[in-house]
Amino acid sequence: MGRLFGTDGVRGIANKDLTCELAMNLGRAAATVLSNNARRRPIFVVGMDTRISSEMLSSSLTAGLCSVGADVYLLGTVPTPAVAYLIGKYKADAGIMISASHNSAEYNGIKMFSGDGYKLPDALEEQIETLVLDVKNFGENKIGADVGKVTYMTNAAKDYIDHLKSTLPNSLDGLKIAVDCANGSASVTAKDLMEQLGADATILFNEPDGININEKCGSTHIEALSKYVVENKMDMGVAFDGDADRCLCVDENGNLIDGDQIMAICANDMKERGRLAKNTVIGTILTNLGFIKYCEANDTNFIATKVGDKFVLEEMLLEEYNFGGEQSGHIIFRDFATTGDGELTAIQLLSLVKRSGKKLSELAKIMNKYPQVSINVVVTADAKVKFYTNPVMKKAIEDAKAKLGDKGRIVVRPSGTEPKIRVMVECSEESLMNEVANEVAGVVEKELG
Numbered sequence: 427m428g429r430l431f432g433t434d435g436v437r438g439i440a441n442k443d444l445t446c447e448l449a450m451n452l453g454r455a456a457a458t459v460l461s462n463n464a465r466r467r468p469i470f471v472v473g474m475d476t477r478i479s480s481e482m483l484s485s486s487l488t489a490g491l492c493s494v495g496a497d498v499y500l501l502g503t504v505p506t507p508a509v510a511y512l513i514g515k516y517k518a519d520a521g522i523m524i525s526a527s528h529n530s531a532e533y534n535g536i537k538m539f540s541g542d543g544y545k546l547p548d549a550l551e552e553q554i555e556t557l558v559l560d561v562k563n564f565g566e567n568k569i570g571a572d573v574g575k576v577t578y579m580t581n582a583a584k585d586y587i588d589h590l591k592s593t594l595p596n597s598l599d600g601l602k603i604a605v606d607c608a609n610g611s612a613s614v615t616a617k618d619l620m621e622q623l624g625a626d627a628t629i630l631f632n633e634p635d636g637i638n639i640n641e642k643c644g645s646t647h648i649e650a651l652s653k654y655v656v657e658n659k660m661d662m663g664v665a666f667d668g669d670a671d672r673c674l675c676v677d678e679n680g681n682l683i684d685g686d687q688i689m690a691i692c693a694n695d696m697k698e699r700g701r702l703a704k705n706t707v708i709g710t711i712l713t714n715l716g717f718i719k720y721c722e723a724n725d726t727n728f729i730a731t732k733v734g735d736k737f738v739l740e741e742m743l744l745e746e747y748n749f750g751g752e753q754s755g756h757i758i759f760r761d762f763a764t765t766g767d768g769e770l771t772a773i774q775l776l777s778l779v780k781r782s783g784k785k786l787s788e789l790a791k792i793m794n795k796y797p798q799v800s801i802n803v804v805v806t807a808d809a810k811v812k813f814y815t816n817p818v819m820k821k822a823i824e825d826a827k828a829k830l831g832d833k834g835r836i837v838v839r840p841s842g843t844e845p846k847i848r849v850m851v852e853c854s855e856e857s858l859m860n861e862v863a864n865e866v867a868g869v870v871e872k873e874l875g
Contacts, residue, residue, distance in 0.1 A: 433842025453490025608644025
């Protein structure tokens with residue numbers, strides 16, 4: 427992990443860690459590295475979520491891009507996957523999204539995409555980071571007619587919605603659903619998308635005010651959606667995060683259907699229709715054991731990567747796989763998208779529910795989900811690095827693995843987006859699971875907290 431880039435771009439508290447100066451320099455560096463040696467001046471599409479700081483950082487980033495001669499197409503507020511899609515639609519050289527995804531409003535982030543719509547590989551991020559940390563190597567400041575031009579793309583949300591609609595073979599008529607927009611990017615697209623597809627959709631948490639993004643709503647706070655679905659006798663509910671690149675669901679009984687369960691339902695459907703490339707699904711080291719057991723029982727190949735949807739995608743590209751994702755709801759349908767897309771996931775699942783004629787709760791029975799607990803311990807940035815070499819931590823993790831035996835597993839890792847060490851344990855015995863998780867989290871707190 428670099429000094430600036432984590433598993434999903436550059437992220438931190440806006441105007442403290444992620445300053446206007448840093449955003450401007452990231453723009454200058456990105457234009458220098460990602461221009462693809464274009465003979466014409468490079469074009470960048472730039473989108474943002476609904477945070478109060480997004481306009482500020484967008485202005486700084488745009489200034490940096492234009493200062494070294496890149497033209498900027500400003501998309502306004504759109505989901506992250508819209509940026510990835512519109513790079514190709516608008517024939518741009520790269521794209522940048524300003525968002526801190528599921529984090530609270532004081533955070534913000536900068537995610538970058540190459541000209542093919544994929545998140546940047548580590549090598550390109552390192553090149554950009556090197557330039558930012560050594561500003562002497564930026565491209566020269568342009569003057570006169572060579573300064574980059576800004577264009578406001580007023581149809582960005584519509585163009586993205588039209589793309590999503592084109593992926594469905596049928597309408598969603600007859601489905602009664604609730605949609606939680608997390609007061610984020612989906613607030614500008616979800617209502618029109620669901621209405622145009624014919625769903626009877628109630629749109630919740632779609633009144634962003636700059637500071638209420640992800641606040642007691644969205645995919646990280648599913649309780650309100652669950653309650654609403656049950657009280658109003660709806661078929662199901664879908665919840666997005668702040669930039670709508672992930673989706674979680676609740677069934678008609680209000681039970682959470684997470685990313686692993688969504689993947690099991692969709693993978694089974696794709697396999698039955700002969701559309702699961704190489705009979706393989708890509709997940710991560712955090713994919714629930716129940717999903718792995720599902721794959722074993724259904725003669726489906728499973729490959730695990732590091733945590734982060736960009737690593738899932740990299741594995742998919744290596745062997746031309748077309749389906750994968752994360753428990754958190756970052757799911758990639760590579761036949762239609764180059765990155766995790768919450769709204770795409772939602773309508774693909776809704777379409778499947780309608781075609782099957784089954785309740786979501788019934789479809790979810792295809793996978794037996796193992797009990798799982800995650801404990802996040804707040805640490806400093808230095809402690810995240812020391813985690814890898816701390817001998818007491820190593821011994822605690824080995825002892826935990828021995829204690830779990832073949833009943834479960836443990837994964838302990840530094841967060842790629844927050845100042846935390848994450849302890850995840852899953853086990854067929856819930857009491858043992860909690861015991862082991864608390865023991866290891868206690869060691870993390872003592873050694874690194």
